[in-house]
Amino acid sequence: MMTNLYLQPTTLEKIAREILTQYDPDFFESEPQAIPIEHIIENVCDLSIDYMRLTESGDELGRMIYDDGYTTRYSPEKDDYELVWISEGTMLIESLLVNDSFQYGRFRFTLGHELGHWVLHKPLYKGTGSAAATYKTDYIYKNTIEWQANYIAKAILMPTVQIKRVCHELRGATAEEKIYILSDVFEVSRQAMEIRLTELDLI
Numbered sequence: 001m002m003t004n005l006y007l008q009p010t011t012l013e014k015i016a017r018e019i020l021t022q023y024d025p026d027f028f029e030s031e032p033q034a035i036p037i038e039h040i041i042e043n044v045c046d047l048s049i050d051y052m053r054l055t056e057s058g059d060e061l062g063r064m065i066y067d068d069g070y071t072t073r074y075s076p077e078k079d080d081y082e083l084v085w086i087s088e089g090t091m092l093i094e095s096l097l098v099n100d101s102f103q104y105g106r107f108r109f110t111l112g113h114e115l116g117h118w119v120l121h122k123p124l125y126k127g128t129g130s131a132a133a134t135y136k137t138d139y140i141y142k143n144t145i146e147w148q149a150n151y152i153a154k155a156i157l158m159p160t161v162q163i164k165r166v167c168h169e170l171r172g173a174t175a176e177e178k179i180y181i182l183s184d185v186f187e188v189s190r191q192a193m194e195i196r197l198t199e200l201d202l203i
Helices: 009-023 037-044 101-125 139-157 160-169 175-186 190-199
Strands: 048-052 062-065 069-075 080-086 090-094
Touching: 009 037, 009 101, 009 139, 037 048, 037 101, 037 139, 062 069, 062 101, 090 101, 101 139, 101 190, 139 190, 160 175, 160 190, 175 190
Parallel strands: 048 090
Antiparallel strands: 062 090, 069 080
16 A cells, blocks of 8 residues: 555545455444554454563653664663564554553554554655654655544544444544543543544534
8 A cells, every 4th residue: 555645534544445445344234342552453463562662751652663783772770772573463562551551442542553553654765764653754654644543543442333333322422422421432542532522513
């Protein structure tokens, strides 16, 4: 798939549906539930997930590796950065995020975001020796690919068909009630669910 600045939401929704259908051909007929994002990453997309301290500050939540080679990580024991060898197709996730139960929704969204980078942007980064989070590109291009990865994460973790199905069952509920209930069902943050429901015109 070629990297495209002009992928529309409908195209990104279709890509997300294809991934979910690969996971389970009957997925969209099943009961709405939290998407097993780690299983999809490892068993459907054949990627690896590794959890480590990426930076001292913890502000880089994920990093997708497109080529075999060295990348940096922060070592609390050494209080310094070090190089580690990582294989192509490895998704690195900040371990501080994993260990914080209050950020579980953000953790799941980060997994979906990095999967989005792999699915959409592998042609852009493959062969550069750089991860999406660190590769230097034009500002507008960078913002666009981050938006695309975010959209894929939303479309996978909060599938339109199943979101609408739950909302139909909750007809008459307030916007706040919908956000609260659906964020629990799909195991995402309240903020992510509010954004998703707003863009789908459901609140």
